[in-house]
Amino acid sequence: MFTLLGRYHTRAVVRFISTQGHPFSTKTYFRINPRVALVDERVSIKVNDLRPLQRVTVRTCVEEGKAVFCSCGHFQADQQGQVDIAEHASTGGTYKVSHDSMGLFWSMKPVPGISKDLLLRKGDVTTPLVFRLSVIDGHIPLEDPQLATPVVLATEELERWYKHEAVxxxxxxxxxxxxxxxxxxxxxxxxxxxxxxxxxxxxxxxxxxxxxxxxxxxxxxxxxxxxxxxxxxxxxxxxxxxxxxxxxxxxxxxxxxxxxxxxxxxxxxxxxxxxxxxxxxxxxxxxxxxxxxxxxxxxxxxxxxxxxxxxxxxxxxxxxxxxxxxxxxxxxxxxxxxxxxxxxxxxxxxxxxxxxxxxxxxxxxxxxxxxxxxxxxxxxxxxxxxxxxxxxxxxxxxxxxx
The missing domain is CATH 3.40.50.1820 (Alpha/Beta hydrolase fold, catalytic domain)
Structure with a gap:
């Protein structure tokens, strides 16, 4: 199996999610492994330094061409203040399963009113799909027009490639x-x-x-x-x-x-x-x-x-x-x-x-x-x-x- 070395580093702006949100003092952070991978590789996503049993929404968005896709899962932190996407159940959002580290990816859907394409497909394989992750306080539906200022605790990005850099x-x-x-x-x-x-x-x-x-x-x-x-x-x-x-x-x-x-x-x-x-x-x-x-x-x-x-x-x-x-x-x-x-x-x-x-x-x-x-x-x-x-x-x- 190939391992991407991360020579390429690009950033995407996903308009659907604001990272400004409501001011919130937190040291919450993501731990993602690997951050750069092929699209058919599993990835480990953990959220650390939450409050014990805190309810949070983990949201993922990607923009490719005219397509803007997002997903989210509703989780509850354990007694140590951690959410492990692979081990903790998603009780709501775009998917509801007990254990699936990749649910945030396969449950993505086009964002109504923003995405101009119903199919997420990579055109230029020399660049990655850049996924932007955010963790938000509380259980928030993906489309909630009433939520003007979500409390965003942490954000992170990861890259998923179709073409290994050596190909x-x-x-x-x-x-x-x-x-x-x-x-x-x-x-x-x-x-x-x-x-x-x-x-x-x-x-x-x-x-x-x-x-x-x-x-x-x-x-x-x-x-x-x-x-x-x-x-x-x-x-x-x-x-x-x-x-x-x-x-x-x-x-x-x-x-x-x-x-x-x-x-x-x-x-x-x-x-x-x-x-x-x-x-x-x-x-x-x-x-x-x-x-x-x-x-x-x-x-x-x-x-x-x-x-x-x-x-x-x-x-x-x-x-x-x-x-x-x-x-x-x-x-x-x-x-x-x-x-x-x-x-x-x-x-x-x-x-x-x-x-x-x-x-x-x-x-x-x-x-x-x-x-x-x-x-x-x-x-x-x-x-x-x-x-x-x-x-x-x-x-x-x-x-x-x-």
């Missing part, structure tokens, strides 16, 4: 291919993964950057709506992604013997099709699909039926290596662990807001389970379970077609 980022312009190549520190070769997103088009880098931070050579592959690629999905040519597989699988920094493909939404469909269409996506030279599919229970039943029909039409030798995993309560956009649920998002190509579904706690569990289930196999992208002859692969996002 190398290179713009790809090879023939018709476009996108971004991320390579981990070292000479390699590394296990390789192609990463694709959905029908909104454009280039999305955050997941590829995180994969590279975990030791993968990763290729963020746009297929329309970026640079000089076709402007619409209607003009998309499947030969383009086949060419990307050929180029990436032969890259000197990519380990031979097969690459992985990860896809969200329309990218999930393309991942399936690539597994069927090329032997470059394989295991130890054996042709087989590289993408297992996770489908959220909250998605429309018709889409799940379509997936099952798709798998039933696969050739037998490939069908046995395809696995359908259903996460109950998950929405469409399964992000890296501890990122907030996006229940609805504006689709720039359709010109409308689409409901993504999902339940807050169920979605958070799905994102965490996906990491826990795949962590043991991620360092090896070409492993077959000898007992079942089933491909062990990077299980990723819900598949559907808009």
């Amino acid at each position: 190398r980022r290179t713009v790809v312009r090879e023939g018709s291919l476009r996108g971004t190549l991320f390579l981990p520190e070292g000479e390699g070769p590394f296990p390789g993964i192609i990463d694709m997103f959905g029908s909104t088009g454009g280039l999305t880098e955050f997941r590829a950057a995180l994969l590279a931070s975990r030791g993968f050579a990763s290729y963020a592959l746009p297929f329309f709506g970026h640079d000089d690629l076709p402007p619409s999905l209607a003009d998309f040519d499947f030969d383009y992604v086949l060419g990307a597989v050929d180029w990436f699988a032969c890259h000197p920094s990519v380990r031979q013997g097969g690459i992985g493909v990860v896809g969200t939404s329309k990218g999930g469909e393309l991942a399936l099709l690539l597994g069927m269409a090329t032997n470059k996506v394989n295991v130890h030279g054996r042709t087989m699909p590289r993408s297992c599919i996770c489908v959220a229970m909250m998605m429309a039943c018709g889409w799940i039926h379509t997936l099952k029909t798709f798998m039933e039409t696969c050739p037998e030798e490939k069908r046995k290596n395809v696995e359908l995993i259903i996460y109950s309560g998950a929405g469409h956009l399964i992000e890296p662990p501890y990122m907030p649920l996006c229940r609805a998002s504006y689709h720039n190509k359709l010109g409308m807001t689409l409901v993504m579904g999902g339940q807050l706690e169920g979605h958070a569990v799905a994102q965490r389970r996906r990491l826990e289930e795949t962590a043991p196999i991620l360092p090896e992208t070409s492993v077959v379970d000898t007992k079942t002859d089933k491909l062990l692969t990077y299980r990723d996002h819900a598949y559907c077609m808009f």
Whole structure:
């Protein structure tokens, strides 16, 4: 596991929370470890030097582009005047669970009237998400228009990154291919993964950057709506992604013997099709699909039926290596662990807001389970379970077609 060294230090101004508040004499302070980390790492947050049994609200805010997201938990200090987010129950706020060190992150939601975006997503992976924490006296709801002067006891910031500082980022312009190549520190070769997103088009880098931070050579592959690629999905040519597989699988920094493909939404469909269409996506030279599919229970039943029909039409030798995993309560956009649920998002190509579904706690569990289930196999992208002859692969996002 990589450890961020904190070479980058940036600060963000989150307008929603005032740190001025009502004057209050206190030595209260946060103890956060680590203060600089990757987005899928757990963080320890403690509040010290409170009064014994004091009731407080711990609030977290982040601003990224047009998105302003906040969360809060209601806690009671112990007899020593400490609140440990991982050990103490949140009895109110944006989440209510007994023990969860990351609840302040996965329960974040857009601030009404301030956030212009319903989706918290990192655009520039060379900068961190900067989270501003504050501890406030008393149990205060997240949206309380009557509270003009909260008593802020302490504030702190922490950084969460998608891209480790040692990861190398290179713009790809090879023939018709476009996108971004991320390579981990070292000479390699590394296990390789192609990463694709959905029908909104454009280039999305955050997941590829995180994969590279975990030791993968990763290729963020746009297929329309970026640079000089076709402007619409209607003009998309499947030969383009086949060419990307050929180029990436032969890259000197990519380990031979097969690459992985990860896809969200329309990218999930393309991942399936690539597994069927090329032997470059394989295991130890054996042709087989590289993408297992996770489908959220909250998605429309018709889409799940379509997936099952798709798998039933696969050739037998490939069908046995395809696995359908259903996460109950998950929405469409399964992000890296501890990122907030996006229940609805504006689709720039359709010109409308689409409901993504999902339940807050169920979605958070799905994102965490996906990491826990795949962590043991991620360092090896070409492993077959000898007992079942089933491909062990990077299980990723819900598949559907808009």
